[in-house]
Amino acid sequence: MISNKAKYAFRALLAIAASSDRQAMASADIAQRYAIPHKFLEQILVDLKKAGILDSRRGKNGGYVMLRPADTISFGEVLRLFEGPLAPLPCLSRQSYRRCEDCIDESRCDIRREFGRAYDAYRRVLDSRTLADALDSGHGQNDDFLRRSA
Amino acid sequence: MISNKAKYAFRALLAIAASSDRQAMASADIAQRYAIPHKFLEQILVDLKKAGILDSRRGKNGGYVMLRPADTISFGEVLRLFEGPLAPLPCLSRQSYRRCEDCIDESRCDIRREFGRAYDAYRRVLDSRTLADALDSGHGQNDDFLRRSA
Protein backbone atom coordinates (compact mmCIF):
# COMPACT_ATOMS: atom_id res chain seq x y z
CA MET A 1 0.00 0.00 0.00
CA ILE A 2 1.25 3.43 -0.87
CA SER A 3 1.34 6.06 1.86
CA ASN A 4 -1.26 8.76 2.34
CA LYS A 5 1.48 11.25 1.67
CA ALA A 6 2.03 9.89 -1.83
CA LYS A 7 -1.69 9.66 -2.47
CA TYR A 8 -2.15 13.28 -1.43
CA ALA A 9 0.74 14.29 -3.64
CA PHE A 10 -0.88 12.66 -6.66
CA ARG A 11 -4.21 14.31 -5.97
CA ALA A 12 -2.62 17.71 -5.66
CA LEU A 13 -0.45 17.26 -8.72
CA LEU A 14 -3.31 16.09 -10.89
CA ALA A 15 -5.40 19.03 -9.72
CA ILE A 16 -2.66 21.52 -10.47
CA ALA A 17 -1.80 19.93 -13.80
CA ALA A 18 -5.44 19.88 -14.85
CA SER A 19 -6.09 23.51 -13.99
CA SER A 20 -5.37 26.42 -16.28
CA ASP A 21 -1.73 27.38 -16.03
CA ARG A 22 -2.45 31.08 -15.78
CA GLN A 23 -3.39 31.20 -12.13
CA ALA A 24 -1.79 29.42 -9.22
CA MET A 25 -3.64 27.03 -6.92
CA ALA A 26 -3.45 27.81 -3.23
CA SER A 27 -2.60 24.97 -0.89
CA ALA A 28 -5.61 25.79 1.26
CA ASP A 29 -7.94 25.40 -1.72
CA ILE A 30 -6.49 22.04 -2.68
CA ALA A 31 -6.62 20.89 0.90
CA GLN A 32 -10.25 21.77 1.26
CA ARG A 33 -11.32 20.36 -2.07
CA TYR A 34 -9.69 17.00 -1.51
CA ALA A 35 -10.10 16.73 2.24
CA ILE A 36 -6.37 16.73 2.90
CA PRO A 37 -5.06 18.13 6.21
CA HIS A 38 -3.80 21.54 5.22
CA LYS A 39 -0.55 21.63 7.14
CA PHE A 40 0.30 18.16 5.98
CA LEU A 41 -0.34 19.11 2.39
CA GLU A 42 1.91 22.14 2.73
CA GLN A 43 4.83 19.89 3.58
CA ILE A 44 4.10 17.76 0.56
CA LEU A 45 3.91 20.71 -1.81
CA VAL A 46 7.20 22.03 -0.52
CA ASP A 47 8.76 18.64 -1.26
CA LEU A 48 7.40 18.79 -4.79
CA LYS A 49 8.84 22.24 -5.19
CA LYS A 50 12.24 21.17 -3.91
CA ALA A 51 12.13 18.34 -6.41
CA GLY A 52 11.71 20.85 -9.21
CA ILE A 53 8.24 19.68 -10.16
CA LEU A 54 6.20 22.60 -8.88
CA ASP A 55 6.82 26.31 -8.64
CA SER A 56 5.18 28.64 -6.15
CA ARG A 57 4.13 32.24 -5.76
CA ARG A 58 3.61 33.87 -2.40
CA GLY A 59 1.18 36.50 -1.25
CA LYS A 60 -2.31 37.34 -2.46
CA ASN A 61 -3.36 35.18 -5.42
CA GLY A 62 -0.32 33.03 -4.73
CA GLY A 63 -0.20 29.28 -4.87
CA TYR A 64 1.40 26.49 -6.87
CA VAL A 65 1.87 25.94 -10.58
CA MET A 66 3.59 23.24 -12.59
CA LEU A 67 7.26 23.93 -13.22
CA ARG A 68 7.86 20.99 -15.52
CA PRO A 69 5.15 20.00 -18.00
CA ALA A 70 2.83 17.22 -16.91
CA ASP A 71 3.88 14.92 -19.72
CA THR A 72 7.43 14.74 -18.36
CA ILE A 73 6.44 13.64 -14.88
CA SER A 74 5.95 9.92 -14.44
CA PHE A 75 4.06 8.22 -11.66
CA GLY A 76 7.22 6.37 -10.79
CA GLU A 77 9.18 9.55 -10.24
CA VAL A 78 6.60 11.00 -7.88
CA LEU A 79 6.14 7.75 -6.02
CA ARG A 80 9.89 7.39 -5.48
CA LEU A 81 9.99 10.91 -4.11
CA PHE A 82 7.68 10.00 -1.27
CA GLU A 83 8.20 6.29 -0.80
CA GLY A 84 11.85 5.82 -1.57
CA PRO A 85 12.92 2.90 -3.78
CA LEU A 86 10.02 0.99 -5.33
CA ALA A 87 11.91 -2.26 -5.73
CA PRO A 88 10.78 -5.16 -3.54
CA LEU A 89 14.41 -6.00 -2.78
CA PRO A 90 17.34 -3.62 -2.37
CA CYS A 91 19.35 -5.66 -4.87
CA LEU A 92 16.71 -4.98 -7.53
CA SER A 93 16.71 -1.21 -7.32
CA ARG A 94 18.54 0.49 -10.18
CA GLN A 95 18.48 3.94 -8.74
CA SER A 96 19.49 2.95 -5.23
CA TYR A 97 20.97 -0.50 -5.52
CA ARG A 98 22.11 -2.15 -2.33
CA ARG A 99 23.47 -5.62 -2.03
CA CYS A 100 21.56 -8.00 0.24
CA GLU A 101 23.81 -8.47 3.24
CA ASP A 102 23.89 -12.23 3.53
CA CYS A 103 23.69 -13.02 -0.15
CA ILE A 104 26.40 -15.21 -1.60
CA ASP A 105 25.61 -15.21 -5.27
CA GLU A 106 23.09 -12.66 -6.43
CA SER A 107 22.86 -14.08 -9.90
CA ARG A 108 21.68 -17.42 -8.54
CA CYS A 109 19.19 -16.13 -6.01
CA ASP A 110 15.76 -17.59 -6.78
CA ILE A 111 13.99 -14.94 -4.79
CA ARG A 112 15.73 -12.15 -6.59
CA ARG A 113 15.00 -13.67 -9.98
CA GLU A 114 11.29 -14.09 -9.35
CA PHE A 115 10.78 -10.70 -7.78
CA GLY A 116 12.82 -9.23 -10.57
CA ARG A 117 10.25 -10.44 -13.10
CA ALA A 118 7.38 -8.99 -11.11
CA TYR A 119 9.10 -5.71 -10.40
CA ASP A 120 10.09 -5.22 -14.02
CA ALA A 121 6.45 -5.39 -15.02
CA TYR A 122 5.40 -3.01 -12.28
CA ARG A 123 8.14 -0.47 -12.85
CA ARG A 124 7.67 -0.48 -16.60
CA VAL A 125 4.15 0.83 -16.18
CA LEU A 126 4.84 3.37 -13.46
CA ASP A 127 7.88 4.82 -15.19
CA SER A 128 6.17 5.16 -18.53
CA ARG A 129 2.83 6.64 -17.55
CA THR A 130 2.84 10.38 -16.91
CA LEU A 131 0.47 12.77 -15.21
CA ALA A 132 -0.62 13.96 -18.64
CA ASP A 133 -1.41 10.39 -19.71
CA ALA A 134 -3.54 9.94 -16.65
CA LEU A 135 -5.51 13.11 -17.31
CA ASP A 136 -5.99 12.14 -20.94
CA SER A 137 -7.38 8.75 -20.00
CA GLY A 138 -10.09 10.44 -17.94
CA HIS A 139 -12.63 9.82 -20.71
CA GLY A 140 -12.53 13.46 -21.57
CA GLN A 141 -14.58 14.45 -18.59
CA ASN A 142 -13.03 17.33 -16.80
CA ASP A 143 -13.91 16.71 -13.21
CA ASP A 144 -12.63 19.91 -11.75
CA PHE A 145 -15.80 20.10 -9.77
CA LEU A 146 -15.59 16.53 -8.61
CA ARG A 147 -13.15 15.22 -6.15
CA ARG A 148 -10.62 13.15 -8.00
CA SER A 149 -9.86 10.80 -5.20
CA ALA A 150 -8.29 7.51 -4.31
CA MET B 1 10.47 -3.39 0.00
CA ILE B 2 9.27 -6.71 1.28
CA SER B 3 9.79 -7.51 4.94
CA ASN B 4 12.57 -9.68 6.31
CA LYS B 5 9.87 -12.00 7.54
CA ALA B 6 8.63 -12.64 4.01
CA LYS B 7 12.17 -13.01 2.70
CA TYR B 8 12.98 -15.57 5.38
CA ALA B 9 9.77 -17.40 4.58
CA PHE B 10 10.76 -17.72 0.93
CA ARG B 11 14.22 -18.94 1.78
CA ALA B 12 12.86 -21.56 4.11
CA LEU B 13 10.17 -22.68 1.70
CA LEU B 14 12.55 -22.98 -1.21
CA ALA B 15 14.92 -24.97 0.94
CA ILE B 16 12.20 -27.36 2.09
CA ALA B 17 10.69 -27.67 -1.37
CA ALA B 18 14.09 -28.41 -2.89
CA SER B 19 15.02 -31.11 -0.39
CA SER B 20 14.00 -34.72 -0.66
CA ASP B 21 10.50 -35.21 0.70
CA ARG B 22 11.40 -38.24 2.73
CA GLN B 23 12.98 -36.51 5.66
CA ALA B 24 11.87 -33.39 7.46
CA MET B 25 14.03 -30.27 7.80
CA ALA B 26 14.51 -28.98 11.31
CA SER B 27 13.99 -25.27 11.89
CA ALA B 28 17.37 -25.02 13.59
CA ASP B 29 19.10 -26.38 10.49
CA ILE B 30 17.37 -23.95 8.18
CA ALA B 31 18.09 -21.09 10.53
CA GLN B 32 21.77 -21.88 10.66
CA ARG B 33 22.16 -22.51 6.96
CA TYR B 34 20.52 -19.25 5.92
CA ALA B 35 21.59 -17.07 8.83
CA ILE B 36 18.05 -16.51 10.04
CA PRO B 37 17.43 -15.88 13.78
CA HIS B 38 16.14 -19.22 14.96
CA LYS B 39 13.30 -18.08 17.18
CA PHE B 40 12.12 -15.68 14.53
CA LEU B 41 12.12 -18.42 11.93
CA GLU B 42 10.10 -20.67 14.21
CA GLN B 43 7.30 -18.15 14.22
CA ILE B 44 7.38 -17.97 10.48
CA LEU B 45 7.26 -21.72 10.03
CA VAL B 46 4.31 -21.98 12.37
CA ASP B 47 2.51 -19.40 10.24
CA LEU B 48 3.23 -21.45 7.15
CA LYS B 49 1.88 -24.51 8.87
CA LYS B 50 -1.29 -22.74 9.97
CA ALA B 51 -1.74 -21.65 6.37
CA GLY B 52 -1.72 -25.26 5.29
CA ILE B 53 1.47 -24.96 3.28
CA LEU B 54 3.82 -26.91 5.52
CA ASP B 55 3.41 -29.89 7.78
CA SER B 56 5.55 -30.66 10.81
CA ARG B 57 6.79 -33.55 12.86
CA ARG B 58 8.00 -33.22 16.43
CA GLY B 59 10.71 -34.99 18.32
CA LYS B 60 13.93 -36.54 17.14
CA ASN B 61 14.31 -36.35 13.36
CA GLY B 62 11.37 -34.00 13.34
CA GLY B 63 11.09 -30.86 11.27
CA TYR B 64 9.06 -29.47 8.42
CA VAL B 65 7.91 -30.90 5.10
CA MET B 66 5.74 -29.56 2.32
CA LEU B 67 2.06 -30.26 2.81
CA ARG B 68 0.95 -28.92 -0.56
CA PRO B 69 3.12 -29.54 -3.62
CA ALA B 70 5.47 -26.74 -4.58
CA ASP B 71 3.83 -26.21 -7.94
CA THR B 72 0.58 -25.14 -6.28
CA ILE B 73 2.14 -22.44 -4.13
CA SER B 74 2.55 -19.07 -5.81
CA PHE B 75 4.82 -16.27 -4.71
CA GLY B 76 1.77 -14.07 -4.42
CA GLU B 77 0.10 -16.38 -1.95
CA VAL B 78 3.12 -16.51 0.33
CA LEU B 79 3.73 -12.80 0.09
CA ARG B 80 0.13 -12.01 1.02
CA LEU B 81 0.44 -14.27 4.02
CA PHE B 82 3.19 -12.15 5.50
CA GLU B 83 2.59 -8.73 4.02
CA GLY B 84 -1.17 -8.54 3.79
CA PRO B 85 -2.74 -7.17 0.60
CA LEU B 86 -0.26 -6.52 -2.20
CA ALA B 87 -2.35 -3.87 -3.92
CA PRO B 88 -1.01 -0.31 -3.81
CA LEU B 89 -4.49 0.98 -2.98
CA PRO B 90 -7.18 -0.69 -0.88
CA CYS B 91 -9.69 -0.18 -3.68
CA LEU B 92 -7.53 -2.28 -6.01
CA SER B 93 -7.30 -5.38 -3.86
CA ARG B 94 -9.50 -8.23 -5.03
CA GLN B 95 -9.02 -10.41 -2.04
CA SER B 96 -9.46 -7.68 0.54
CA TYR B 97 -11.15 -4.84 -1.24
CA ARG B 98 -11.80 -1.71 0.77
CA ARG B 99 -13.27 1.46 -0.56
CA CYS B 100 -11.11 4.58 -0.27
CA GLU B 101 -12.82 6.65 2.40
CA ASP B 102 -13.05 9.99 0.68
CA CYS B 103 -13.52 8.73 -2.85
CA ILE B 104 -16.56 9.96 -4.72
CA ASP B 105 -16.42 8.01 -7.93
CA GLU B 106 -14.01 5.11 -7.99
CA SER B 107 -14.49 4.49 -11.69
CA ARG B 108 -13.26 7.99 -12.51
CA CYS B 109 -10.30 8.10 -10.16
CA ASP B 110 -7.14 8.77 -12.15
CA ILE B 111 -4.90 7.48 -9.41
CA ARG B 112 -6.80 4.24 -9.16
CA ARG B 113 -6.74 3.72 -12.92
CA GLU B 114 -3.00 4.24 -13.26
CA PHE B 115 -2.03 2.16 -10.26
CA GLY B 116 -4.47 -0.45 -11.45
CA ARG B 117 -2.43 -0.88 -14.63
CA ALA B 118 0.80 -1.22 -12.72
CA TYR B 119 -0.58 -3.54 -10.10
CA ASP B 120 -2.16 -5.80 -12.70
CA ALA B 121 1.21 -6.37 -14.25
CA TYR B 122 2.85 -6.99 -10.89
CA ARG B 123 0.18 -9.30 -9.58
CA ARG B 124 0.00 -11.30 -12.75
CA VAL B 125 3.61 -12.37 -12.35
CA LEU B 126 3.51 -13.06 -8.63
CA ASP B 127 0.29 -15.05 -8.77
CA SER B 128 1.39 -17.18 -11.68
CA ARG B 129 4.92 -18.09 -10.66
CA THR B 130 5.18 -20.94 -8.18
CA LEU B 131 7.91 -22.20 -5.89
CA ALA B 132 8.43 -25.07 -8.32
CA ASP B 133 8.86 -22.66 -11.22
CA ALA B 134 11.48 -20.78 -9.28
CA LEU B 135 13.43 -23.92 -8.51
CA ASP B 136 13.22 -25.04 -12.14
CA SER B 137 14.60 -21.72 -13.35
CA GLY B 138 17.67 -22.23 -11.22
CA HIS B 139 19.68 -23.36 -14.27
CA GLY B 140 19.55 -26.90 -13.01
CA GLN B 141 22.22 -26.30 -10.40
CA ASN B 142 21.17 -27.71 -7.10
CA ASP B 143 22.61 -25.29 -4.62
CA ASP B 144 21.80 -27.16 -1.48
CA PHE B 145 25.27 -26.37 -0.30
CA LEU B 146 25.06 -22.74 -1.16
CA ARG B 147 22.99 -20.23 0.65
CA ARG B 148 20.08 -19.31 -1.58
CA SER B 149 19.75 -15.79 -0.37
CA ALA B 150 18.16 -12.46 -1.11
Add this chain to the structure above:
DNA sequence: GCAATTCCCTATTCACTAGATAGGGTATAC
Protein backbone atom coordinates in the same frame (compact mmCIF):
# COMPACT_ATOMS: atom_id res chain seq x y z
C1' DG C 1 9.38 -45.07 30.54
C1' DC C 2 12.48 -41.42 30.37
C1' DA C 3 15.34 -38.16 28.33
C1' DA C 4 16.65 -35.75 24.31
C1' DT C 5 14.85 -33.50 20.63
C1' DT C 6 12.02 -30.47 18.22
C1' DC C 7 8.02 -28.06 17.45
C1' DC C 8 4.82 -24.66 19.65
C1' DC C 9 2.86 -20.64 22.30
C1' DT C 10 2.76 -16.10 24.63
C1' DA C 11 4.84 -12.05 26.12
C1' DT C 12 8.06 -8.26 25.85
C1' DT C 13 11.39 -5.04 23.98
C1' DC C 14 13.37 -1.60 20.93
C1' DA C 15 13.81 1.35 17.13
C1' DC C 16 11.63 3.39 13.51
C1' DT C 17 8.02 5.49 10.69
C1' DA C 18 3.52 7.26 9.09
C1' DG C 19 0.63 10.73 9.73
C1' DA C 20 -0.28 14.23 11.38
C1' DT C 21 -0.47 18.87 14.61
C1' DA C 22 1.42 23.34 16.21
C1' DG C 23 3.28 27.71 15.81
C1' DG C 24 5.37 30.95 14.06
C1' DG C 25 8.58 33.16 10.17
C1' DT C 26 8.95 35.38 5.45
C1' DA C 27 7.82 37.13 1.07
C1' DT C 28 4.39 39.50 -1.95
C1' DA C 29 0.35 41.90 -3.87
C1' DC C 30 -2.92 45.32 -3.42
Add this chain to the structure above:
DNA sequence: GTATACCCTATCTAGTGAATAGGGAATTGC
Protein backbone atom coordinates in the same frame (compact mmCIF):
# COMPACT_ATOMS: atom_id res chain seq x y z
C1' DG D 1 1.28 48.14 5.74
C1' DT D 2 -1.69 44.59 6.28
C1' DA D 3 -3.80 40.50 4.62
C1' DT D 4 -2.55 36.57 2.16
C1' DA D 5 -0.20 32.55 1.34
C1' DC D 6 3.97 30.07 1.18
C1' DC D 7 7.76 28.20 4.23
C1' DC D 8 10.41 26.12 8.17
C1' DT D 9 11.19 23.50 12.48
C1' DA D 10 9.67 20.96 16.21
C1' DT D 11 6.79 17.71 18.53
C1' DC D 12 3.48 13.96 19.26
C1' DT D 13 1.11 9.53 18.93
C1' DA D 14 -0.02 4.99 17.47
C1' DG D 15 1.45 1.33 15.06
C1' DT D 16 4.71 -1.99 13.16
C1' DG D 17 8.92 -4.57 11.91
C1' DA D 18 12.27 -7.38 13.78
C1' DA D 19 13.55 -9.57 16.81
C1' DT D 20 14.46 -11.79 21.90
C1' DA D 21 13.01 -14.59 25.88
C1' DG D 22 11.39 -18.42 28.20
C1' DG D 23 9.13 -22.06 28.86
C1' DG D 24 5.36 -25.81 27.47
C1' DA D 25 3.92 -29.96 24.75
C1' DA D 26 4.54 -33.74 21.76
C1' DT D 27 7.35 -37.46 19.86
C1' DT D 28 11.02 -40.68 19.13
C1' DG D 29 14.75 -43.65 20.11
C1' DC D 30 16.84 -46.08 23.37
